[in-house]
Amino acid sequence: MTPNDNRSSIEKEYASLREEAKLRLKRLRETGQPNIYIGMATCGRAAGAIETKEAFEESLFKRDIQARIIPVGCMGHCYAEPLVLIEQSGFPTICYHQVTPGKARILVQNFLEGGDPCLEYVLGAMQPNDMLPCVTDFPRFGMEKRVVMEHCGLIDPDDICQYIARGGYAALVKALKMQPEEIIAQIKTSGLRGRGGAGFPTWKKWTIAREANSDRKIVICNADEGDPGAYMDRTILESNPHQVLEGLAICALAVGAEQGIFYIRAEYPLAVEKINNAIKAAREKHLLGPNILGSGFSLEISLFQGSGAFVCGEETALIKSIQGERGMPQVRPPFPALKGVWEFPTVINNVKTLASIPPIIRKGANWYAKIGTEKSSGTAIFSVVGDVVHPGLVEIPMGTTLRELIYDVCGGIPGRKKFKAVQIGGPSGGCLSEQFLDWPIDFDSLSEAGAMMGSGGMVVMNDESCMVEVARYFLDFTQKESCGKCTFCRIGTKHLLDILEAITKGEGTERDLELLQILSEDVKAGSLCGLGKTAPNPVLTTLRFFREEYEAHVFEKRCPAVMCRSLIAYYIDLDKCARGCDACMGSCPVDAIFTTKDRKKSIDQSKCVKCGECVSACPPEYDAVRKVSPPDRIPPEIVPQMEG
Amino acid sequence: MDKNANIVNLIVDGKEIKASEGANLLRVCLDNEIYVPNLCYLKEMEHPPASCRLCFVAIEGYPQPVTSCTEVVREGMVVMTDTPEVRRLQKSAFELLLSVRRISFCKTCIANKRCGLQKIARFLGVKLRVAHLNRIDVDREVDHTHPYLDYDPDKCVLCERCIFVCGNINKTPMLSLAHRGLNTSVTFFESAAILENSCKGCGACVEICPVGALTLKSHNKVTG
Numbered sequence: 001m002t003p004n005d006n007r008s009s010i011e012k013e014y015a016s017l018r019e020e021a022k023l024r025l026k027r028l029r030e031t032g033q034p035n036i037y038i039g040m041a042t043c044g045r046a047a048g049a050i051e052t053k054e055a056f057e058e059s060l061f062k063r064d065i066q067a068r069i070i071p072v073g074c075m076g077h078c079y080a081e082p083l084v085l086i087e088q089s090g091f092p093t094i095c096y097h098q099v100t101p102g103k104a105r106i107l108v109q110n111f112l113e114g115g116d117p118c119l120e121y122v123l124g125a126m127q128p129n130d131m132l133p134c135v136t137d138f139p140r141f142g143m144e145k146r147v148v149m150e151h152c153g154l155i156d157p158d159d160i161c162q163y164i165a166r167g168g169y170a171a172l173v174k175a176l177k178m179q180p181e182e183i184i185a186q187i188k189t190s191g192l193r194g195r196g197g198a199g200f201p202t203w204k205k206w207t208i209a210r211e212a213n214s215d216r217k218i219v220i221c222n223a224d225e226g227d228p229g230a231y232m233d234r235t236i237l238e239s240n241p242h243q244v245l246e247g248l249a250i251c252a253l254a255v256g257a258e259q260g261i262f263y264i265r266a267e268y269p270l271a272v273e274k275i276n277n278a279i280k281a282a283r284e285k286h287l288l289g290p291n292i293l294g295s296g297f298s299l300e301i302s303l304f305q306g307s308g309a310f311v312c313g314e315e316t317a318l319i320k321s322i323q324g325e326r327g328m329p330q331v332r333p334p335f336p337a338l339k340g341v342w343e344f345p346t347v348i349n350n351v352k353t354l355a356s357i358p359p360i361i362r363k364g365a366n367w368y369a370k371i372g373t374e375k376s377s378g379t380a381i382f383s384v385v386g387d388v389v390h391p392g393l394v395e396i397p398m399g400t401t402l403r404e405l406i407y408d409v410c411g412g413i414p415g416r417k418k419f420k421a422v423q424i425g426g427p428s429g430g431c432l433s434e435q436f437l438d439w440p441i442d443f444d445s446l447s448e449a450g451a452m453m454g455s456g457g458m459v460v461m462n463d464e465s466c467m468v469e470v471a472r473y474f475l476d477f478t479q480k481e482s483c484g485k486c487t488f489c490r491i492g493t494k495h496l497l498d499i500l501e502a503i504t505k506g507e508g509t510e511r512d513l514e515l516l517q518i519l520s521e522d523v524k525a526g527s528l529c530g531l532g533k534t535a536p537n538p539v540l541t542t543l544r545f546f547r548e549e550y551e552a553h554v555f556e557k558r559c560p561a562v563m564c565r566s567l568i569a570y571y572i573d574l575d576k577c578a579r580g581c582d583a584c585m586g587s588c589p590v591d592a593i594f595t596t597k598d599r600k601k602s603i604d605q606s607k608c609v610k611c612g613e614c615v616s617a618c619p620p621e622y623d624a625v626r627k628v629s630p631p632d633r634i635p636p637e638i639v640p641q642m643e644g
Numbered sequence: 645m646d647k648n649a650n651i652v653n654l655i656v657d658g659k660e661i662k663a664s665e666g667a668n669l670l671r672v673c674l675d676n677e678i679y680v681p682n683l684c685y686l687k688e689m690e691h692p693p694a695s696c697r698l699c700f701v702a703i704e705g706y707p708q709p710v711t712s713c714t715e716v717v718r719e720g721m722v723v724m725t726d727t728p729e730v731r732r733l734q735k736s737a738f739e740l741l742l743s744v745r746r747i748s749f750c751k752t753c754i755a756n757k758r759c760g761l762q763k764i765a766r767f768l769g770v771k772l773r774v775a776h777l778n779r780i781d782v783d784r785e786v787d788h789t790h791p792y793l794d795y796d797p798d799k800c801v802l803c804e805r806c807i808f809v810c811g812n813i814n815k816t817p818m819l820s821l822a823h824r825g826l827n828t829s830v831t832f833f834e835s836a837a838i839l840e841n842s843c844k845g846c847g848a849c850v851e852i853c854p855v856g857a858l859t860l861k862s863h864n865k866v867t868g
């Protein structure tokens with residue numbers, strides 16, 4: 001066969017797949033039945049999507065309405081889960097938020113049966129129309145730029161046809177007709193940098209592996225995602241596994257590998273299931289396996305379940321883990337791209353890096369390069385959690401400022417509280433203060449500020465968060481997750497943790513502050529792998545940007561955020577406490593609350609364990625429980641007498 | 645020096661040195677009587693673990709000190725083994741190692757007087773009792789489960805030398821690392837019954853341990 005024959009046969013095979021997929025979807029729509037899409041990724045399930053689905057099924061059955069329920073992944077709008085889209089003829093596709101089983105039943109009755117779209121539950125229409133406001137009118141939708149997550153939450157991850165019908169695998173087909181060097185050149189032009197944390201140029205890694213002289217090469221998708229609170233990779237795998245699979249296949253094609261591995265942590269059973277299903281479906285369509293679409297290129301992909309240690313996400317530790325050894329980082333060089341798994345050249349890329357590949361190949365490197373900034377092209381995906389109105393997964397162009405992300409896309413800080421800090425990059429990242437709000441989000445700006453893109457965890461904090469406690473939380477994590485190999489990380493992080501713990505208890509000294517700084521610098525400079533090298537970042541950034549908070553703990557024994565238990569006290573404001581009410585009394589686990597002479601309540605400080613239960617128990621109309629730091633700030637008149 | 649390899653010239657602490665191209669920098673320093681503190685390196689290692697973090701040196705053109713056991717010599721390399729930055733990192737790593745041990749160990753330890761830590765303490769001028777760091781008590785029990793060996797996790801500096809020499813003798817080492825963070829330790833991952841046959845009791849690991857964390861049971865019985 002000449003290359004031209006070969007090319008046209010690849011085209012032909014794909015064209016028939018595409019036709020088949022489109023036809024299948026068309027048939028689904030033509031029946032005139034409404035389609036109900038329910039977000040069923042892990043986050044949706046946690047919010048009750050399974051119960052919502054059951055309610056829809058039950059209600060449809062009871063009312064004898066024909067409708068199709070299509071489980072889809074997650075759109076990233078965690079604040080609105082369970083999220084449901086309804087396609088009904090005569091209406092635009094409508095997106096409903098927080099669809100409880102009760103709302104599901106009402107939607108069936110009033111909308112599917114009665115034709116009333118229940119405006120009170122609507123988040124927005126998915127397309128511009130003259131009936132309802134469109135979701136893109138909201139900044140949350142409008143300011144986002146969906147490249148990696150373009151189809152997430154809109155298609156059934158288990159149905160390969162839905163991906164193909166939307167142009168899925170066209171990039172692979174295009175790549176099959178290109179020279180490997182051409183593919184790499186495209187990736188170079190696109191400016192794509194690795195989304196696994198460090199932002200290493202993807203084309204460089206691929207070139208090293210491409211040029212390595214070896215008859216066997218391996219490509220790996222790194223889906224270890226161990227940062228506490230980060231779940232972007234999981235969501236992408238659960239919502240659109242084929243896009244990642246396609247990216248991995250193009251990577252294999254470019255570097256000349258015939259073996260691919262998904263490294264997924266075992267705590268992600270749903271992602272494991274979706275990837276397994278995707279591999280199977282792609283094989284059946286000849287998009288994987290021997291002689292893909294008749295091109296002569298073969299690729300086998302398997303799945304490896306990691307044991308869940310954070311450090312196994314580090315590439316050299318990941319390699320050890322795949323080889324069945326203890327997941328411990330190794331000295332580089334040799335770099336994995338030259339000597340990786342079983343000494344074969346191995347390319348390891350993050351889920352988001354790989355998922356960016358198909359759009360780049362399909363829509364063109366220049367299209368991608370224009371998104372974002374010059375040195376950080378493309379989009380950034382963050383899981384934004386903490387004190388924002390609309391938490392969830394966001395995909396924004398690089399270069400968006402933190403202020404735009406927090407205030408516009410995520411709706412700002414709830415409850416008229418003040419912004420205090422944003423923690424970016426998880427345990428290896430840093431805490432940035434208000435002065436950074438107008439900084440652009442890109443690899444280099446974040447590093448310059450002392451944080452890190454990391455894998456994309458972002459925690460927004462209001463003024464009720466204690467920065468010393470935040471640093472302590474992350475050091476506790478890294479100390480436990482240190483592989484124990486090298487001295488600085490194994491022992492140094494423990495000293496850092498101990499000092500931070502002492503400070504949060506009000507036992508810190510001036511010398512401790514100095515030691516924190518010195519030891520942090522040493523651990524950073526002296527550790528072997530990225531875990532140890534970045535572990536002090538939460539300490540260093542909080543020391544730098546929130547020093548006064550450390551000093552308050554040390555010199556005044558005061559926690560400015562009134563958060564550190566040892567440094568606070570609760571008391572009951574007698575002016576506000578309602579005579580005769582005893583809502584708080586039953587809530588106290590240690591019976592520290594007693595009734596005063598005038599039948600109000602007070603707290604026995606010697607018994608109080610500072611759990612804060614009474615704060616929640618006190619009815620909002622009285623709002624009488626106060627929290628102070630240091631504990632001796634309790635006003636003297638609040639040392640009341642016991643009853644009788 | 646390897647006779648077949650190209651010879652390169654480098655300067656360490658102002659001294660001109662000739663070495664085989666590609667040789668390990670730490671080894672070249674040691675061979676030329678320039679001492680660089682080290683605990684985990686053995687010259688037979690192809691991939692040194694670089695875990696003790698003591699062998700830092702400054703190399704011209706590098707932004708910060710690097711571990712010499714992971715560098716190879718190059719023509720024209722200029723190396724300094726005693727800059728303030730190098731000493732700061734070495735002392736810091738060393739004091740961290742000391743901060744998890746008890747000084748009272750020394751008197752009864754079989755490694756007393758030939759211990760790697762005592763040697764480095766003398767060289768760096770560091771007291772064995774670290775004043776500015778709190779002592780961290782890990783307090784683990786001596787592992788007596790092995791038929792021929794005893795292992796004291798609180799003495800161990802996790803240099804992995806024992807695992808390396810065992811692997812040289814037995815193909816797959818009968819020792820490995822276990823646990824994470826501060827609790828990381830060496831373990832004999834088989835049961836005593838299996839070890840009775842698989843371990844020859846050659847004592848190579850005991851011999852190589854720089855700090856007396858591994859001891860032969862027979863020895864312990866005689867003296868203890």
Ligand SMILES: Cc1cc2nc3c(=O)[nH]c(=O)nc-3n(C[C@H](O)[C@H](O)[C@H](O)COP(=O)(O)O)c2cc1C
Nearest residue numbers: 194195196222224225313314315349350353530531
């Ligand atoms: C402690 C540690 C944990 C890491 N965890 C992950 C992870 O969970 N996922 C990931 O893609 N990269 C992780 N990395 C980064 C990887 O080592 C590697 O750089 C990355 O997978 C390369 O992919 P990229 O080029 O696409 O960014 C981690 C690094 C360190 C030091």
Ligand code: SF4
Nearest residue numbers: 483485486489529532
């Ligand atoms: S820095 Fe920490 S995780 Fe990395 S090798 Fe050293 S001990 Fe292990």
Ligand code: SF4
Nearest residue numbers: 800801803804806853
């Ligand atoms: S037992 Fe000795 S040789 Fe083995 S790791 Fe510990 S200190 Fe090193």
Ligand code: FES
Nearest residue numbers: 694696697699713
């Ligand atoms: S001798 Fe180089 S790190 Fe231990």
